Amino acid sequence: MKKVININFQGRVIPIEESAYDMLKQYVESLRKFFANEEGRDEIINDIEGRIAELFGDSLKKGATCITDDTVNEIINSMGRPEDFEGEESNVHSQLGGEEKEKEYKFNAAGAAETSARGRLYRDDNEKILGGVCGGLANYLRIDPTIVRLVFALITFMGGSGILLYILLWIILPSRPLEGISSTKRLYRNPDERVIAGVASGIASYFDIAVWVPRLIFAFPLVLGIITSIFRGAFWMDVDPFPGIIFGSFGGTLFVVYAVLWAVIPEAKSASEKLEMRGEKVDLNTIKNTIQEDLEGFKSRAEKWGGEFKDKAQQFGQEVGQTVGQKGQQFGAETGSALKRGGRRLGGIIAILFKAFFLFIAGILAFALLVTLLAFMVAGVGVFPLKNFFLEGFSQNFLAWATLLLFLGVPVVAFITWLIRRIMGVKSGNRYLGFTFAGLWFIGLVCGGILTYSIVRNFDATAREKHEYSIVQPSTGKLIVKVPDSKVKVYGRWFKMDGIVSMNDDSLFLNNVRLRIVKSPDSSYHIYSHKFSSGRDEGAAVKNIHEISYNINQSDSTVWLDRGFALKKGTKFRNQGVQLTIQVPVGKRILIDRTVSRRLNWFHVGNGYDWEWDEEWNSNNEDWNSNVEYIMTPGGLERIKTKEDIEEEKRRKAESESDDNNDAVEQYKKSKEELQKEYERKQREAEELKKELDKPVDTTRYRYKKQTVMNEKQVQPAVAEEQKANVLPIEASRLLMMQMVY
Known part of the structure; x- marks a missing residue:
């Protein structure tokens, strides 16, 4: 009978025999002595202990009640003893060399795995998450269980049949603990x-x-x-x-x-997991080599990062060292031994966290910049057909192409180049490549600035030109305004903005038309337009105005307005527009068709005040409705009331009167309630006074007083006393009278 104890080993609670624990303790102590002079000895011992803890856990999963002496001996033999590696190292270097020996071991282990019999298919109890189906298939196929689990997950996501297949295998296959395959690679x-x-x-x-x-x-x-x-x-x-x-x-x-x-x-975090990932044997020697390689790699990265701050750190140290040098040395001597290992780990953690945070922020900024550049590049390419209507001359076209290719295209090409190099694992040997990309991008930025300035100068001057249209006065005294469909049909559109502008490669259609209705100075209808445009100078602006072709047509009392106007190829866009004004005489009517509000850019109804194109309007802009007749009055347009309007007005008036009556009733009820409350309060006061008067009079207080002659000063206090005595009867009488009134 052996004593069993529970130990906490690498974060695992392990039941182990006391004798086996002594063997394990001696083995760990021998490892500490063996790796005492090795770099990273603490990490090596920690990873070896972690591997032993994993093997202990596997043994307990297979049904063992505790860790016995045999289990510890088996694990020690698989991991190797320090004295074995001392003799093996000299033998290997003298005969085959360490690399050939390792390759021979890999070959022999792989061959043994391939020639071993597969046996029957089972569900693995040792490698199960749900039912052990994936673990059993992986053991049968000599592959990592993670691969099988991924296959089932992909089958499930693609068609949903993975769940059904898993359940069927769960029902069909028997279950048993299966031995793991030591030579099998693990996917990490x-x-x-x-x-x-x-x-x-x-x-x-x-x-x-x-x-x-x-x-x-x-x-x-x-x-x-x-x-x-x-x-x-x-x-x-x-x-x-x-x-x-x-x-x-x-x-x-x-x-x-x-x-x-x-x-x-x-x-793969630990050294044993990295060895399993590469398919190498997990023993003391391989764990040691893996950890030392990781330490060398971390050291080289740390030296690279530290080299960037070396000069500044030295300069800062020289400035501060003169004042705090002695105290710093004393403090370092006292605490150096205690903080050496902790500081090394803490420094590594801080460096990793700083790098992760920096890469995260840099990644977000780079992705946002890339998306922005792609959006601008797509927008630039998409509206590039507009260049024929915006740009003029070779210089502006050249600057536009340079801006698109250099300012927007170079960052995209640079990012794709960097991404491909990262994917291929190729490090650039040409340090001037980044400077070349930066220089080209800066040239594109300069070209974009020059192009913007050149385009803005094309809109420096503005010109207007007034034109009056000759119309026939309607015989009915009513003018109807309509807007038909555009006569300009634009096929094969490259660009469109909801009726405001549409274009293809040879024409640009603008709906930059506004309409206003004002009072006529005489007894006739008048229609005139203000055509306007911008240009580099006034002459260019007037020339652009002459390219605007806008017409109106009349059919009896109906006036048809063009929806917009087209700019032919070769005519540059310089914010051309048309402002139409319809003057309605006092006493005459006008009907605004629904098509006006649907097809014109802006519509304005004025009441006699002046209004310009670029001005905002408040008081001179009135509510209006389409398909409704208006009449011009001295105060402006007024809506002509129809039968429906009159009925609606009567209905609203009736509702208003009903609301007023309801308010009056509510006010009457409120006044009645207040009077009732006031009456009840006065009644209570009268009752209290009546009770006071009904009290018996004390006759003993009346005494004979001798009448004396008083002067004027003595008369006044006597009168005051008499008035006070009469206050109570007078107040009581007043309250009684009020009670009678109520």
Whole structure:
């Protein structure tokens, strides 16, 4: 009979025999002595203990009640003893060399795994999450269980049949604990060669392929989708960068697959997990080599980061060292030994957190900048046909192309180049490439600024030209205003803004027309227009006005207004517009058709005040309705009341009177309630006074007083006393009278 104790070993509660615990303790102490002079000895011992704890956990999962001496001996033999590696190291270096010995071991282990019998298919109780189906299939196929689980997950996401297949295998296959395959590789995310999450580098390590292959498989469809979206948006004005690029077509499928792999595949954190990822034997020597390689890599990265701050740190140290040097040395001598190991780990943690935070912020800014540049580039390409109507001369066209290609295109090309280099794992040997991209982008920025200034100068001057249209006075005394469909048909549109402007490669149609209605100075209707345009100078603005072709037509009492006007190819857009004014004489009528509000840009009804194109209006802009007759009065337009308007007015008046009556009734009820309350209060006061008067009189207070003669000063106090004595009867009488009134 042996004593069993519970120990906390690497965060696991392990039941172990006391003798086995002594063996484990001696083994760990021998490891500490063996690695005493090795760099990173604490990390090596910690990873070896973590591996032993994993093996203890596997043994307990298989049904063992506790860890016995045999279990500890088996694990020690598999991990190796320090004295074995001392002799093996000299033997290996003298005969085959360390690398050949390791390759021989890999070959022999792989061969043994391939030639061993597969046996019957079971569900694995040791590697189960739900029912052990994936673990059993992985044991039978000699692959990592994570691969089988991913296959089932993908089948489930694609068609939903993965769940049914899993349930069927769960029912059919028997269950038993299965022995793990020591030579089987495990699929992990590789943290040492990761760009995003280490999924691609982990897959490359598992299948022994170059890391750029899976990265290219995942990234190429996404990059191709971005490029095709840019060209599609440029030529078809159909830009949907998110979520179409990410979740659309084959690239979206790979994006989802990468996200699933990121969530399912664990990261290789410890040295033993990294050895399993590469398919190497997990023993003392390999764990030591792996940790030392990680330390060397971290040291090189730390030296690289530290080199950037070396000069400033030295300068700062020289300035401060003179004042605090002695105290700092004394404090460092006292606390250096205690904080050395903790400071090393804390420094590593701080460096990792700082780098992660910096990369996160930089990634967000880079992505936002890229999306912005792509949006501007797509917009620039999309509206590029407008250049024939905005730009003039070779210089402006050249500057526009330079701005598009250099200012917007160079950052996109630079980002794609950087992304491809990261995917391929290629480091740029040419340090001038970044300066070249920056220089080209700056040239594009300068070209954009010059182009903007040149275009703005084309709108410096503004000119107007008035034209009066000759119309026949309507015999009925009523003018009807309508706007027909545009006579200009624009086919094969490149650009459209909801009726304001539409264009193709040879014409530009503008709906820059405003209409206002004012009082006529005489007894006739008048229609005149103000055509206006901008230009580099007044002469150019007048020339642009002459290119505007706007007409009106009359049919009896109906006037038809053009919806807009077209600019032919060669005519530049300089904010051309037309302002129409219809003058209505006093006493005459006008009817505004519904098409006016639907097809004209602005409509204004005036009451006699002047109104200009670029001014805002408040008091001189009145409410109006389409298909309703208005009559011009000395005070402005007024709506002619129809039968329906009269009935509506009567209905509103009746509702108003009803509301007034209801208010009067409510006021009467309120006054009655207040009078009733006042009456009740006065009645209570009268009753109290009556009770006071009904009290018996005390006759003993009356005494004979001798009448004396009083002077004027003595008479006044006596009169006052008499008045006070009469107050009570008078007040009582007044209250009684009020009670009688109520």
